[in-house]
Amino acid sequence: MGRIGKIALTGLLAGSALLSVPATAKTVALSHFTLIDGTGRAPVKDSALIIRDGRIAWVGPAARLKTPKGVKVRNLAGKFVMPGLIDSHVHLGLVDGITQDLKYYTRENVERQLHLYAAYGITSVQVLGTDKDEIHDIVKDIRADPAGRARVWTAGRGVVFKGSYGGVAGLDAEVATPAEARAMVDREAAKGADFIKLWVDDEFGSLPERMPPAISAAVIDEAHKQGKQAIAHVFYLDNARELTREGVNGLGHEVRDAPMDAKLLAEMKAKHVWQVAATLSREASFTYDLLPFVDDPFFSRGVTPETIAQLKDPARRKRLTSGPNFPKYPGVLKMAMENFAREAKAGIPYGMGTDSGPSARFPGYFAHWELELMVKAGITPLQALTAATSGNARFMGATNIGTVQASKAADLLVLDKDPTRDIRNTRSIAMVFLNGEAVPTIWQTCTGRPADACRAAAR
Ligand SMILES: [Zn+2]
Numbered sequence: 001m002g003r004i005g006k007i008a009l010t011g012l013l014a015g016s017a018l019l020s021v022p023a024t025a026k027t028v029a030l031s032h033f034t035l036i037d038g039t040g041r042a043p044v045k046d047s048a049l050i051i052r053d054g055r056i057a058w059v060g061p062a063a064r065l066k067t068p069k070g071v072k073v074r075n076l077a078g079k080f081v082m083p084g085l086i087d088s089h090v091h092l093g094l095v096d097g098i099t100q101d102l103k104y105y106t107r108e109n110v111e112r113q114l115h116l117y118a119a120y121g122i123t124s125v126q127v128l129g130t131d132k133d134e135i136h137d138i139v140k141d142i143r144a145d146p147a148g149r150a151r152v153w154t155a156g157r158g159v160v161f162k163g164s165y166g167g168v169a170g171l172d173a174e175v176a177t178p179a180e181a182r183a184m185v186d187r188e189a190a191k192g193a194d195f196i197k198l199w200v201d202d203e204f205g206s207l208p209e210r211m212p213p214a215i216s217a218a219v220i221d222e223a224h225k226q227g228k229q230a231i232a233h234v235f236y237l238d239n240a241r242e243l244t245r246e247g248v249n250g251l252g253h254e255v256r257d258a259p260m261d262a263k264l265l266a267e268m269k270a271k272h273v274w275q276v277a278a279t280l281s282r283e284a285s286f287t288y289d290l291l292p293f294v295d296d297p298f299f300s301r302g303v304t305p306e307t308i309a310q311l312k313d314p315a316r317r318k319r320l321t322s323g324p325n326f327p328k329y330p331g332v333l334k335m336a337m338e339n340f341a342r343e344a345k346a347g348i349p350y351g352m353g354t355d356s357g358p359s360a361r362f363p364g365y366f367a368h369w370e371l372e373l374m375v376k377a378g379i380t381p382l383q384a385l386t387a388a389t390s391g392n393a394r395f396m397g398a399t400n401i402g403t404v405q406a407s408k409a410a411d412l413l414v415l416d417k418d419p420t421r422d423i424r425n426t427r428s429i430a431m432v433f434l435n436g437e438a439v440p441t442i443w444q445t446c447t448g449r450p451a452d453a454c455r456a457a458a459r
Contacts, residue, residue, distance in 0.1 A: 026051075026052075026053075026436065027050065027051065027052045027057075027068050027071050028050070028051040028071070028074065028410075028433075028436065029048065029049070029050050029051075029065065029067055029068065029071050029072075029073040029074065030048060030049050030051075030073070030074050030076050030081065030414075031047075031048035031049075031062045031065055031073050031074070031075060031076065032046055032047075032048065032062050032075050032076055032077040033047055033048075033076035033077070033078075033079045033080060033081045033414070034046075034047065034079070034080045034081070034418070035047035035049075035059070035080075035081055035082075035404060036080060036081070036082040036382075036385060036404075036419070036420060037059075037082075037083070037403055037404040037405065038082060038083035038385070038386060038389035038390045038402055038403040038404055039386070039390055039403050039405075040382065040383070040386040040390070042382070043080070043418070043420055044061075046061060046062045046063070047059065047060065047061060047062060047081070048060065048061065048062040048064075048065040048073075049081070049404065050065070050068065050071075051410040051433070051436045052068075052436075053436065054409060054410055054435040054436035054437070055407060055408065055409060055410055055436065056404060056405065056406055056407065056408050056409075056410050057406065058406055059404055059405065059406060076414060078416075079414055079415060079416060079430055080414070080415040080416075080417070080418055080419065080425075081404065081412055081413070081414050081415075082385060082389065082404065082412070082413050082415070082419070083123075083389040083390070083401065083402055083403055083404050083408075083411060083412065083413070084118075084121060084122065084123025084124065084389075084401070084411035084412060084413050084432065084433070084434065085120075085121050085122045085123065085124075085352070085367055085371075085388045085389065085413065085426070086122070086123070086124040086125070086126070086351075086352070086388060086389060086392035086393060086396075086398075086401065086402065087117070087122050087124075087125045087126070087352065087353055087354055087356065087366075087367045087370075087388075087392075088125075088126045088276050088277045088351040088352060088353035088392045088395065088396070089126065089128050089252050089253075089276065089277035089279060089353030089354055089355045089356075090117075090125045090126065090127055090128070090353070090354065090355070090356050090357045090363065091127060091128065091130045091168075091355070091356070091357030091358055092105075092110045092113055092114070092125070092127050092130075092131065092135070092152075092357055093105035093106065093109045093110040093113065093131075093132070093357075094130065094168060094357055094358055094359075095357070095358070095359055096109070097303075097304060097306060097307045097310060098307055098310050098311065098359045098360045099359070100168075100358060100359040101170075102132075102168055102169065102170035102171055103170075105131075105132050105134070107134060107137075107138060110134075110135070110138060111138070111149055113357070113363050114142075114149035114150045114152065115148055115149055115150075115439075116302055116363050116364050116442075116445070116447075117150040117363050117364050118148055118149065118150045118432060118434050118439045119302070119364065119432065119439065119440055119441055119442045119444075119445050120302070120363070120364025120365065120367065120368065120429070120441075120442050121364075121413040121426070121429050121432050121441070122150055122363075122364055122367050123150055123151065123401070123411035123413075123432070123434050124150055124151040124152070124153070124392075124393075124398065124401055124411065125150050125151070125152055125153070126152075126153040126154075126155075126194075126195075126276075126353070126392070126396060127152060127153070127154045127155060127357075128155055128158065128197045128231060128233075128252055128355075129155040129156070129157060129158020129159075129166075129167065129173070129197030129198075129199075130157070130158065130167060130168045130171060130357075131154050131155070131156055131157065132171065133156070133191060135152070135154050135156065136154070136156070136191055136192045138152065139152050139153075139154060139192070145435070146434050146435045146437075147437075148434060148437065148439045148440075149434075150434070151398075151401065151411075153194045153195070153396050153398065154192075154193060154194055155188070155193050155194065155195050155196060155197035155231070156188040156191055156192070156193035157171060157172075157173040157184075157188055158173060158196070158197030158198060158199060158233075159173060159175055159181055159184055159185065159196070159197065159198040159199070159211075159215075159219050160173045160174045160175070160198075160199055160211075161174070161175065161176075161199070161200075161209070161210070161211035161212070161215055162174040162175060162176040163207070163208060163209065164199070164201075164202065164207055164208070164209055164210055164211055165199050165200075165201035165202055165203050165207050165210070165233075166198075166199025166201065166211075166233060167199065168358075175215065177215075178214050178215055178217075178218035179218075181215050181218045181219045181222065182218050182219075182221075182222040185219055185222040185223055185226060185228075186222065186226065189223075189226035189227075189228055193228065194228070194396070195223070195228050195229045195230070195231055195249075195396075196219060196220075196222075196223035196226075196228050196229070196230045196231070197230075197231050197232075197233070197252070198211065198216055198219045198220075198230060198231075198232050198233070199211060199232070199233040200216055200232055200233060200234055200235075200236075200239045200243065201233055201234070201235045201236075201239075202235075204324075204325055204328065206324075210236075210239065213242050213246065216232070216242070216243060216246055216248075217246045220243070220246050220247050220248055221246075221247070224247065229249035229250065229395075229397075230247075230248050230249050230250075231248070231249060231250040231251070231252050231276055232248050232250070232251055232252060233252045233253060234251050234252070234253055234255060235253065235255070235256050235257060236255065236256075236257045236258075237255045237257055237258040237259075237260065237261075237264070240255045240260070240264060241264050241267075244264065244267050244268050244271060244273050245267075247271065248273060249273065249274065250273065250274040250275070250276035250395060251273065251274070251275055251276060251277075252276055252277050252279070252353070252355070253277065253278070253279045253282075253336075253355070254275070254278050254279070254280075254283075254335070254336035254339045254340055255335075255336075255339050256283070256332045256335045256336050256339070257335065258335070259335070259338065259339065259342070260339045260342050260343065262346075265342065265343065265346040265348060266346075268343075268346075268348050269346060269347055269348055272349070273348070274348070274349045274350065274351065274395050275340070275343050275348055275349070275350040275351070276350075276351050276353055276392075276395060277351060277352065277353020277354065277355065278336060278340045278350065278352075278353070278370070278373075278374060278377075279336070279353060279354055279355040279370070280333065280336055280337060280340065280370055280373035280374065280377065281354050281355075281356070281361070281366040281367075281369040281370040281373055282354060282355040282356075282361055282366075283329060283332050283333040283336050284333050284369070284373060285360065285361055285366075286325075286326070286329040286332070286333075287329040287330050287333055288320075289317040289318075289320045289321045289326075290311060290312060290317055291311060291360070293365070293369075294308055294311050294312065295308075297454065298365065298368070298427050298442060299362070299365045300454075301442050301443070301445050301446055301447060301454050302362065302363070302364055302365060302442055302445060302447055303362065303447055303448070304447050304448030304449075305448060305449060306448065307448075311360065337373065337376065337377040337378075338377075340374065340377045340378075341377045341378040341379075344377075344378065344379050344383070345378075349391065349394075349395070350387050350391065351387050351388070351391045351392040351395050352367070352370055352371065352374065352384065352387045352388035352391070352392060353370070353392075354366040354367050354369075354370045364442065367388070368424075368426050368427055371384045371385070371388060371423050371426055372423050372424055374387070374423075375423045380420075381419055381420045381421070381422070381423040382420045384423055385419060385420070385423075385426075389402045389403065390402040390403045409435055409436075410433050410435060410436035411433060411434055411435065412431075412432070412433040413426075413429065413431075413432055413433075414429070414430045414431035414432070414433075415428050415429060415430060416428040416429075416430050429441045429442060429443060
């Protein structure tokens with residue numbers, strides 16, 4: 001945290017009404033928990049850690065904890081401490097309830113969603129290409145002090161081929177030529193984009209053309225010239241192959257039309273192409289006319305009663321089941337899960353991401369569902385947790401998050417039950433620390449109702 005915190009603490013500015021002691025300039029000690037440190041190593045029983053000024057100052061065996069003077073140690077016996085989760089594929093500020101419109105992209109709405117992510121233990125998100133320019137001020141603000149908001153990495157506006165798939169209505173992001181594509185990449189990099197996003201798809205053949213290779217190659221090349229990684233939305237196997245050839249750094253979804261073959265997997269591995277996000281929860285959500293968890297308190301606490309009523313509306317359900325692509329999704333989900341398993345087996349590096357944020361793909365809840373589906377696809381719970389923490393941080397180049405190690409940001413998830421035994425135990429959230437601050441958890445949240453209205457539906 002730095003100077004202001006230290007000065008205030010040493011009392012040099014005592015009496016100043018303007019400079020209160022920043023909340024992060026606090027020391028917290030936790031002990032006797034089982035540590036899941038995010039690196040992928042096995043859980044370590046009877047661990048302890050010290051948080052100072054928003055960072056992890058020390059972590060080790062509880063027996064070696066040297067309690068700082070005047071600090072009360074919080075006994076977390078029986079609990080599990082892991083790094084805050086990172087969702088590598090989200091979109092912010094697009095909806096009010098389940099109504100999607102870019103007019104809802106306001107600082108207030110974006111920040112409300114970032115608080116909700118934090119409540120679910122998602123302490124960082126990576127936004128894939130649908131941000132308004134306001135995001136850069138919000139990011140700057142959060143980097144100075146999260147104040148309960150999940151940390152944000154952003155692509156700014158992603159690159160859409162004119163008339164093709166991608167982006168959101170109303171956000172000008174379309175290009176028609178390689179020169180326009182390069183200019184757009186330069187513009188987004190100059191605004192402060194952390195990476196570059198592009199879309200290559202045609203919505204089950206319903207759109208006239210996918211982004212052609214001449215454009216995607218220009219986007220990727222220009223991103224690299226700007227020192228940025230390029231993440232592509234893909235659906236088709238042939239596009240994944242072409243993008244890999246062009247040097248793409250990551251895929252934002254699974255290949256969902258055909259099985260990934262050994263040749264592609266080998267080339268991805270050789271070029272270190274990441275499966276940034278499998279978005280299995282996205283594909284799974286499209287297979288339902290009514291999400292199966294609408295009355296699960298872990299979900300319903302995060303949304304208003306109006307949203308639940310809208311999800312249950314028979315007219316909406318009928319509209320979904322009669323959509324032309326509805327019958328395709330069980331197969332799409334199955335293909336996505338099988339391809340994810342193939343990649344994991346082949347040693348392709350992967351993160352955890354949901355594509356939540358568009359209508360009816362809910363911030364926070366979907367990350368826990370995603371972890372469950374990744375395990376269902378064939379990896380271990382520990383592998384899923386590692387992907388969602390140090391894996392994502394490594395891809396993002398975010399050196400301050402993703403593991404519970406000395407000097408890292410104190411972004412922590414405290415759980416009542418062991419998530420390495422059952423991945424669904426990531427929902428047993430006891431506490432969330434963001435930058436060393438305890439923030440309200442989803443179990444202390446009751447969206448759109450008086451606080452006591454959710455009490456009946458407790459854990
Ligand atoms: Zn997306």
